Amino acid sequence: MSLIKSALRIFQSGSAKKQIYFHESKAIRAFSSCNKLRQDAKDTTASKINFYIDENKEKGYAILKFNKAPVNSLNLEFLTELNIQLEKFEESKEIKGIILTSNIPNIFSAGLDILEMYQIKQDRGSQFWTALQETWIKLYGSNKIYIAAINVTKNCL
Numbered sequence: 802m803s804l805i806k807s808a809l810r811i812f813q814s815g816s817a818k819k820q821i822y823f824h825e826s827k828a829i830r831a832f833s834s835c836n837k838l839r840q841d842a843k844d845t846t847a848s849k850i851n852f853y854i855d856e857n858k859e860k861g862y863a864i865l866k867f868n869k870a871p872v873n874s875l876n877l878e879f880l881t882e883l884n885i886q887l888e889k890f891e892e893s894k895e896i897k898g899i900i901l902t903s904n905i906p907n908i909f910s911a912g913l914d915i916l917e918m919y920q921i922k923q924d925r926g927s928q929f930w931t932a933l934q935e936t937w938i939k940l941y942g943s944n945k946i947y948i949a950a951i952n953v954t955k956n957c958l
Contacts, residue, residue, distance in 0.1 A: 851882050853904050858895035865890075866904035872911035873903055877925065878934035879914075887939040898946035909951045 855864040865886060867873040890896050903909050917929060940947055 803845075808880050853915075854886065856896065859861060861895060861897040862900065863890060863898075864900045864902060866902050867910060868904040871906060872908050873905060873910045873931070874914035876914040876917040877929045877932055880929070880936050883940060884932060884935050887936070887943070890945055891939070891943055891950055896945065898948065900948050900950050902950040902952065907953050909949070909953050 846939070851869045853866040853868055855866070859865070869879050873879075890899050913933075921929070
């Protein structure tokens with residue numbers, strides 16, 4: 802958690818592209834594999850929640866926590882959901898910065914899902930590579946500030 806606090810200090814100090822103002826209220830939600838809010842973050846009974854999103858619009862930031870066990874590997878469904886969420890952040894006037902981190906201890910992301918590549922059909926392969934390119938374009942072309950809070954003790958992407 803101290804890494805996230807450090808990222809928030811960067812936002813507060815104005816060292817990032819824009820200054821962000823902070824207040825104490827926040828909203829926590831979970832983002833499911835079917836692109837709907839499926840559970841409250843305090844409820845741990847639902848499965849296949851790929852992201853937890855902690856938004857604090859008064860302070861102007863959001864924390865997006867990857868939650869695709871076991872290693873947050875990037876497959877088509879994960880990338881599609883991530884792209885949808887990145888677009889929502891881009892459209893939000895209240896969110897100025899986003900911290901990307903992991904909800905899984907000692908894992909940020911293993912990178913591309915190798916099983917996604919194994920004997921992939923051409924149509925799905927095209928969809929996968931398009932989704933991956935869209936992710937990079939959304940991240941690098943964004944007007945928002947993105948910080949990756951990588952809190953791991955081993956290798957990561």
